[in-house]
Amino acid sequence: MREPNRKTKVLTARLLRSWVRCRRKAWLDLHGDETERVWIAHRTLQLDHQQRSFMALLSTSPGRGVEACKKGEYGVVGLRLKGQGPKNNLLEVHPPLLQRVDGSSIWGNFAYKPVLARQGKKLTREHRLALAMTGLLLTKEQQAPVKEGLVVYESFSGLEVQQISLNEKLKKELLISLEKLSNDIRAADPPPLTSDRRKCLLCSWKSLCNAEAKREGHLSEVLGIGTARRKIFQELGIQTIHDLAKSNSSNLGKRLETFGEQHSGIAEQLIAQAKSQITGIEKRLQASEAIPELDSAKGVLIYDIESDTDARKDFLHGFVRINRKVNNQWDLKGAKYQPILSINHDKKSLCWKQIKRKLEFHSDWPILHYGETERLTLSKLAKQEGALEKEINLLLNRMIDVHSRIRSHWLLPINSYGLKAVALWTGFNWSHKGSDGSKALLWWRQWELGMKNNKPNKNKLKLIFQYNKDDCMATWAATKWLLDQEKIKP
Numbered sequence: 001m002r003e004p005n006r007k008t009k010v011l012t013a014r015l016l017r018s019w020v021r022c023r024r025k026a027w028l029d030l031h032g033d034e035t036e037r038v039w040i041a042h043r044t045l046q047l048d049h050q051q052r053s054f055m056a057l058l059s060t061s062p063g064r065g066v067e068a069c070k071k072g073e074y075g076v077v078g079l080r081l082k083g084q085g086p087k088n089n090l091l092e093v094h095p096p097l098l099q100r101v102d103g104s105s106i107w108g109n110f111a112y113k114p115v116l117a118r119q120g121k122k123l124t125r126e127h128r129l130a131l132a133m134t135g136l137l138l139t140k141e142q143q144a145p146v147k148e149g150l151v152v153y154e155s156f157s158g159l160e161v162q163q164i165s166l167n168e169k170l171k172k173e174l175l176i177s178l179e180k181l182s183n184d185i186r187a188a189d190p191p192p193l194t195s196d197r198r199k200c201l202l203c204s205w206k207s208l209c210n211a212e213a214k215r216e217g218h219l220s221e222v223l224g225i226g227t228a229r230r231k232i233f234q235e236l237g238i239q240t241i242h243d244l245a246k247s248n249s250s251n252l253g254k255r256l257e258t259f260g261e262q263h264s265g266i267a268e269q270l271i272a273q274a275k276s277q278i279t280g281i282e283k284r285l286q287a288s289e290a291i292p293e294l295d296s297a298k299g300v301l302i303y304d305i306e307s308d309t310d311a312r313k314d315f316l317h318g319f320v321r322i323n324r325k326v327n328n329q330w331d332l333k334g335a336k337y338q339p340i341l342s343i344n345h346d347k348k349s350l351c352w353k354q355i356k357r358k359l360e361f362h363s364d365w366p367i368l369h370y371g372e373t374e375r376l377t378l379s380k381l382a383k384q385e386g387a388l389e390k391e392i393n394l395l396l397n398r399m400i401d402v403h404s405r406i407r408s409h410w411l412l413p414i415n416s417y418g419l420k421a422v423a424l425w426t427g428f429n430w431s432h433k434g435s436d437g438s439k440a441l442l443w444w445r446q447w448e449l450g451m452k453n454n455k456p457n458k459n460k461l462k463l464i465f466q467y468n469k470d471d472c473m474a475t476w477a478a479t480k481w482l483l484d485q486e487k488i489k490p
């Protein structure tokens with residue numbers, strides 16, 4: 001870490017948004033070592049979604065800067081607002097969009113209000129405070145009050161628009177937050193890791209913070225310990241994963257009873273998980289075979305879906321086919337990948353027909369997948385396309401959720417049982433280092449845009465297919481690990 005620059009006094013809306021997400025993130029954004037930062041697709045996806053939402057809101061292209069405000073253009077981008085904040089801090093905001101409203105301002109018989117795009121279903125404190133900060137500076141700039149802001153969200157069903165009142169209560173909250181932010185960024189050391197580590201998944205500092213969490217034995221490293229449970233353990237004097245691993249399960253279970261049954265029943269499992277992570281040794285939970293269905297299978301299909309949740313669209317159904325040779329070995333060299341693209345909603349029937357044909361061609365082969373999504377999606381699609389109940393049941397009976405078999409049979413020395421964590425632990429590697437679902441989605445959106453503009457980018461499609469194939473093969477790596485354990489059973 002670098003020594004913080006104590007002279008830093010410019011608080012930007014972007015810094016405030018980082019701070020609302022995680023106090024530590026704001027500190028790292030200013031003082032962290034940039035070489036520790038990883039690129040994540042989330043921000044690019046956000047900007048892409050923002051662009052689409054704004055286009056849906058405006059009927060004409062927005063104007064740029066203060067000149068556009070003077071002309072009274074309906075939408076304005078590229079304005080830079082500055083002002084004085086609490087504790088002599090300078091404030092700076094680059095509003096993503098301003099929308100003209102009725103009123104009177106320094107520019108004429110109209111005024112402006114700030115607009116933000118939200119990604120995801122919920123309006124958050126981050127959006128409210130960012131709007132309030134823009135409103136504060138815009139009030140001074142246009143010399144007219146800004147009573148409300150707008151939050152827009154382009155979804156599969158159209159544009160959602162929410163009016164947000166920028167009232168006194170919100171302004172007060174903004175000033176308190178800016179003061180706290182100012183204190184945090186002046187500290188010599190970064191604030192602690194956020195207690196809700198799910199936020200880390202979409203953060204560019206995740207590599208640095210994951211290493212820190214491991215080093216300090218942060219309780220959130222143990223699967224099943226979120227913000228609330230971590231607080232309970234801390235109250236009981238259990239501060240780290242090492243403290244937890246040393247605990248006595250019946251004693252801890254009793255102490256946890258006062259916090260509710262859901263906590264007491266899980267003590268033994270959490271202690272065992274903590275022990276496994278500290279020792280690096282996996283532990284078998286059930287003597288029975290994890291995937292007996294594969295004993296006599298002539299081959300397997302591995303199935304993985306890529307989705308665009310904002311558009312509520314499963315755009316790619318990927319299958320890998322692996323035959324079993326006469327010597328009972330799995331023919332990995334002959335493994336075949338087949339992607340089935342679902343480009344638009346009208347072609348859903350065609351997509352189902354292709355999937356159905358594929359599944360019927362190997363009607364006695366099990367279908368491996370990782371997590372519930374594939375099973376739910378396939379069953380929904382089959383119902384929508386008029387498949388008979390008997391047909392759907394036959395299909396579902398062939399599906400094997402490798403994730404659930406791992407969870408029921410094994411404790412692994414890792415902090416997540418997601419496909420990525422499990423497959424990496426078995427030694428599997430994705431072709432493109434650092435690729436993930438959000439990058440695949442970004443490639444998909446870029447490919448779609450190219451198609452719309454008659455400039456198809458085949459390379460993006462290749463990247464998506466490779467990623468999807470890798471996900472299928474990662475599912476196989478997890479399966480193979482389970483099969484191998486049967487061979488070395490004592």
Ligand code: SF4
Binds near residue numbers: 024025203206
């Ligand atoms: S990775 Fe997590 S703890 Fe670290 S800055 Fe980001 S959100 Fe905060």
